[in-house]
Amino acid sequence: xxxxxxxxxxxxxxxxxxxxxxxxxxxxxxxxxxxxxxxxxxxxxxxxxxxxxxxxxxxxxxxxxxxxxxxxxxxxxxxxxxxxxxxxxxxxxxxxxxxxxxxxxxxxxxxxxxxxxxxxxxxxxxxxxxxxxxxxxxxxxxxxxxxxxxxxxxxxxxxxxxxxxxxxxxxxxxxxxxxxxxxxxxxxxxxxxxxxxxxxxxxxxxxxxxxxxxxxxxxxxxxxxxxxxxxxxxxxxxxxxx
Ligand code: NDP
Numbered sequence: 001x002x003x004x005x006x007x008x009x010x011x012x013x014x015x016x017x018x019x020x021x022x023x024x025x026x027x028x029x030x031x032x033x034x035x036x037x038x039x040x041x042x043x044x045x046x047x048x049x050x051x052x053x054x055x056x057x058x059x060x061x062x063x064x065x066x067x068x069x070x071x072x073x074x075x076x077x078x079x080x081x082x083x084x085x086x087x088x089x090x091x092x093x094x095x096x097x098x099x100x101x102x103x104x105x106x107x108x109x110x111x112x113x114x115x116x117x118x119x120x121x122x123x124x125x126x127x128x129x130x131x132x133x134x135x136x137x138x139x140x141x142x143x144x145x146x147x148x149x150x151x152x153x154x155x156x157x158x159x160x161x162x163x164x165x166x167x168x169x170x171x172x173x174x175x176x177x178x179x180x181x182x183x184x185x186x187x188x189x190x191x192x193x194x195x196x197x198x199x200x201x202x203x204x205x206x207x208x209x210x211x212x213x214x215x216x217x218x219x220x221x222x223x224x225x226x227x228x229x230x231x232x233x234x235x236x237x238x239x240x241x242x
Contacts, residue, residue: 010032024220088110098150
């Protein structure tokens with residue numbers, strides 16, 4: 001068992017991953033951008049499962065803030081064994097109308113943010129000669145999606161980063177994989193128009209949106225000893241949509 005950092009662990013998929021990894025016996029760092037109370041509540045739930053857990057606010061897109069957070073984690077808990085790059089945002093809009101800021105914000109948080117954590121944690125894991133990294137991509141990054149050119153570029157980028165990091169870190173016994181969820185019931189999808197949601201469900205073999213716990217189960221598997229020979233992969237968890 002080791003220390004697991006879950007970025008964007010205050011809500012939705014990240015919160016479910018934090019709980020699931022705590023259930024597996026890992027100590028947890030619950031990161032958030034601003035909802036500290038929610039992150040603290042998830043950390044409390046993890047502690048109730050018998051592990052050490054702390055909530056920490058920092059912006060993953062800020063490299064210096066990531067460095068500072070990791071120094072604090074190392075001092076208070078130790079070297080991370082698991083990194084789950086889950087923090088993400090959407091700023092949807094059709095390409096021809098998209099503002100530069102919409103594009104930049106999504107790339108900065110979803111792609112550069114994951115890179116910051118991957119680079120810094122990767123260096124620590126290399127010294128420890130062990131580690132598990134799981135990047136939360138999306139099926140949108142694999143097949144594209146109307147109104148999400150920024151998000152799809154970032155999520156496709158995460159898959160390329162996963163494959164490169166897997167090559168660079170593999171010799172030190174570190175695995176790097178991605179999970180690509182389909183439509184999952186969280187705050188991120190709550191605001192979608194009803195007709196869009198119904199249309200999406202028709203394309204899903206299982207006929208429904210997934211639950212955050214169903215993504216957490218895939219992450220927990222990739223983080224487990226049983227997945228020791230799996231690296232550089234993207235595991236699609238979409239109820240049979242793509
Ligand atoms: P939510 O919107 O429910 O939660 C997003 C989380 O990311 C929050 O914890 C938020 O913190 C955190 N966050 C946002 N920006 C930053 C930042 N700059 N630094 C640190 N943390 C940040 O999202 P979901 O749970 O739905 O999604 C989680 C991941 O799964 C995302 O990467 C998303 O792209 C991906 N995904 C989701 C799908 C879905 O259908 N829901 C489908 C495919 C992929 P705070 O609470 O403080 O705002």
